[in-house]
Amino acid sequence: MTELIQHESTQDVIAQSVAAKVTNITKKQINATLTLLNEGSTVPFIARYRKEMTGELDEVQIRDIQSIAKRSKELVERKNTVLKAIFEQRKLTDALQKSIQNAQTLQELEDIYLPYKQKRRTKAMVARENGLQPLADWLMTHINNNIDEVLPNYVNEDLPTMVDVRAGVHEILAEQIGEKANYRQWLRLRMAVDGMLVSSLKRGMADKDEQKVYEQYYDFTETIKSLLNNKFRILAVNRGEKEGILSVKIDFSEARMMHFIQTKELNGQNPTGQGYEILHHAIEDAYKRFIRPAVEREIRQELTIQAQEQAIKVFGDNLYHLLMQAPLKNKIVMGFDPGFRTGSKLAIIDSNGKFLAKQVIYPHKPANVQKRAEAISIFKQLVSDYKVELVAIGNGTASRESEEFVAENLPTGVKYTIVNEAGASVYSASEQAREEFPDLHVEERSAISIGRRIQDPLAELIKIDPKSVGVGQYQHDLNAKTLDEQVDNVVETAVNQVGVNLNTASPALLAHIAGLNKNLAQNIVNYRNDFGEFTSRTQIKKVPRLGPKAYEQAAGFLRIVDGKNILDNTDIHPESYAAAKKLLSLANISPVNLATDEANAVLNRLDNEHTAEQLDVGIQTLHDMVMSLQKPGRDGRSEMVGALLKSDVMHIEDLKAGMKLQGTVRNVVDFGAFVDLGVKHDGLVHISRMSTRRIKHPSEIVSVGDIVEVWIVDVDEKRNRIGLTMLTPQ
Template identity: 50%
Template sequence: MERKEMSRLIASELQLQVGQVERTVELLDEGATVPFIARYRKEMTGTLDENQIRDIQERVQYLRQLEERKEEVIRLIAEQDKLTDELEANIRSAVKLQQVEDLYRPYRQKRRTRATMAKEKGLEPLATFLLTARSGDVQKEAMRYMNSEKGVNSTEEALAGAKDIIAEQVADEPDVRSWVRDYTMKRGILVTAKKEDEPDGKNVYEMYYEYQEPVSRMAPHRILAVNRAEREGILRIKVDVDAAPVLERLERKQIRRGSIAADVLKEALEDSYKRLVAPAVEREVRNALTEKAEEQAIRIFAENLRQLLLQAPLRGRTVLALDPAYRTGCKVAVIDETGKLLEVTVVYPTPPQSKVAEAKKAVTALIERHNVAIIAIGNGTASRETEQFTADMLKEIKQDVSYIIVNEAGASVYSASKLAGEEFPKLDVAERSAISIGRRLQDPLAELVKIDPKSIGVGQYQHDVSQGKLTDSLQFVVESAVNYVGVDVNTASPSLLQYVSGVSKQVAKNIVARREESGKYQSRSQLKDVPRLGAKTYEQCIGFLRITDGDNSLDNTPIHPESYGAVHGLLSKLGLTADEIGSEDAREKLRGVAVESMAEGLGIGVPTLRDILASLLRPGRDPREELHKPLLKKDVLDIKDLQSGMELQGTVRNIVDFGAFVDIGLKNDGLVHISRMSRRFIKHPLDVVSVGDIVTVWVQDVDRNRGRVGLTMLAPE
């Protein structure tokens, strides 16, 4: 498929202009990254955003793989001398891989089947007779094929073999497969039942013990739930469908009017559907449902991860981080406002040691010695006991210190990693974990990029989806978030730099090595001297790298160096100098720019000028600072304190298809069901909330025995 034809198809699918798609594909083929295209090639793409460009990229990859498969299938059929002009045209016009595979099915090399054995017995002509004859005698014709040497000892055996051939032939017809698949998707009922004597200790899947729902209406999270229960051996699952309409259609298409073998053919068609087509289609339908559910689960995980990565940083404060535990004690790490480790120790305020007074004395001394402003407590084992200890201690000290519960998912993965070992070779795993907990409060993005995104755990059924697709999607989210925020090249770790547009792991290491050898970078142009950072990489990455307090104030903005000439022209027309950027006078003049006429005068596009103006109005701005700040606390909430209707504030920790989990300060997060999020209809919780949002909720119901709390975001009337 040529690029133009492919661009037309993608444009139609994604409801875009052909030119937009064509130019985007051209940029991708030249090696441009998605963040670079979205930010710095808006005139070429018609201001497509990252998600639209990613969609184009994925469709291009799919269609090119489809073309490769088409060529392979055509070659394989041609080698059998069975390729016709019509068949080749049908294969080449297919727009889905499933269509290609359906067309190839009759020619695929099969294992020995009942039909192939019947053909070996010479029964294929009898099958042809049954399908076409309008006169004659079926039994007499079958007698002609009786042959004891070939194992055909009766007319019944001859007819049985012929029916097997017909059944397989019908099952292999692309139109039959396609129609039955569509019919099953529209009319099928997914039915689940609990296997007898199979344990389900906590009755996790109780609602599915006797359950049925139309295939077309199965929600993604329910599909993944029943799939998991099936894998665990708890449920038996099948897709029920009324076979009568299928058989009626097969008979209309396959049995000619006036056929003398109608009864025999009906038996063959019923066998074809029930033995060959239905089981295969059921597998395909189940696979399609799973694929759809996985796409949704991955989308939710990706959206949650993006919001988690883009949570507002708490800069400029010294943090004391606690990694709670019982037997081994709570590891304590104090880190300064830049994330530098100041001191580590261990205290034992929790059982079995319960050395509360000693722990209070040690932690209080650290608070005083380092002027600690915030205590970050990991939300793992012994978290709530440690929280109670912290709240009690804060009541007894003079300093104004708050605490916050930090999601420590993935901290243990990082602390045991090679990277953590290189950062803190003299510390043990738990001490490194405490540092990670504190740092992810100060700058979530910079710390979380050190962890495999799958280990962060914000989503639903993440272990039940295609791990390859999940990895690709999460990788894209991390890259998008890093490039959206921008990276200070003089403080960033290799872990963060490797997610910058166009930068490989080795180049990231080289950037840091050059910084450590020669000192801080003073200008973006100095990065051209970094080994293996060539012209193409420089073009792709440089706009996302920041240099604060450098030789050129523009190096601390998202403005690409290729636009510096236009910026100087703009400043000249406004009577400004680069040194005045950020002043109130400069902001006033920049706000008054007539964008379209100025863009024409400077010889640049309107989208590029708009981005330049936004960058000059707020140089050095971190877009995360406009988001919700973390919710700090000074006292503990107990589930015993909760009453129906009580108003609380909490932090959204996770979002799933059916609602959002909100941390209100209890051991377990409370659930706001999707039906309790808005008085208007919403399709998904993401329409209302994001991970990290601070929300007002009201207690709906409390199950103290199971530690569960139902919340609502609808204010009591």
């Protein structure tokens, strides 16, 4: 058998496939990227330290290449499997092999393979075993013949009557027609363009939808084409169907499909006679029993996949901006985990994130007057004793009541902020939290987590399952494996863009550094505990099981603050230290004078082309090297938005139409953004109220963590809904 990939390398075939699907990227860039990935290089490492090889592709482009290459490889492997299976059946013709080799998608390939796929015993198989295939073949070329004259010739012990013979021929024809790839492909294409998704309320299910969550889908019709511009509706309809509230189907003209099949099957013959009658019923049955249900399932599945991909992308974007919020450095913080009956848990954290003290207070009813008075005294004493500069209040149960309490009792100059506490309870009950704080209760650990989130969002949020942080839409309806992959990619990108302090980073943080894993991260921490702080990057080579490849991938993202070599606190990779030192020598800059105005001015005046040639490095590598030398220890998050700090409190009843406020974007979804105004419920800025220009998605305007100015449009206190606009009222 001729293998699909025999005269060409698999990578070359995959590179061609990738090149056909991405824009503005050359085949040379694709091949270089695939080679690096195949050699074990990580995406962050390639994006930062192999720019000359890839033509400066960023992480998104590299991951696109990686993803398309993976799917292309799966298609190549499936083609070879199909070829082998058909070859072993001795049914592989040159034309069939060419069709398989030219298939562009897995669906197209499976359509071709369907007639040859091993399947459960069917009525058509039984009919063939009873000798009816020749009769079925004869009928297709003798539509106008009197078939009753032929049927008696096939009556036997297994087919005792002409009715049985006719039924057997019907089954063979229906299965043959139903398995033809061109019919499925035609219907799939036309249904995707002209089909209508229709949903309706199931009889007797109105009471089940108590909150009227799915009310807009009780009598809903939208074209498939239009739905692809409103993909969140697909997930909403799917959920309503899954919960048994909605009935969902795709409407399409049956007459068009029947006419198309009949025209092809008749092949120019006039539709008369008994043979046509059998063929017509077989076509109708093939469409209703085989073709239509399969294609409708495929289109629904494809719609769901595309909607999930969009939701996962939105989740990834939101998570990235959440992780990359600017840290609030050098502040002594009180973490405030609100509660009613069980009290509010307080935790004092020093400016470096070290836990100092804890306390439980009862500032709210049902606590009695004495306990509420004690709460005020304890709170004020803690703020005074530890010189607290900021109170971070969790946004869960009793959050707004706690906000009032804090605002009323804070001394002048001390601020507070509301922190999204989603996932804090998950972390608090985790094994990692128990290891960090074995002597504390779950609720007390939660207060520490809330406080640390404002000091260093990335370092703290990395400890919990990112799917628990509440920055997506329909998260629980998404493909778990694909969502996990996106989460891993986002976390890897964020951690490596920021870099980590090798001497303070937790195992959870280190595990996301390029080239490392959980075991190597723990080995690094164990080595640090056993032998003291690292004084240079090269020391990590001594860590057990950390080999040359892991060192190559990880070293540039690990920082040594106040170490012997200032280059260890930059983005410059150790492989480029010699070039960096030569650069400083050429510029006559001493390492101790780095980051001064004078040194930065000298570096800015360099002749880049001439200097790169002297150092034997690429222009982009030189550019990155200069940026790193100008800002040793830089943290990319310093340019991101920080927290909205407050000293007063508002209630929903205080809000009036036209009022201008500041708020923090908590979540971005396909149809708008939810903004925390400091009242109990977030307000919604619909996509239509974000910009005067047409935008495709709210993420073009806002990101999670942004501080935005909004105006109140309307307030529905009964339903706790607040309508907002970002457009200045006329």
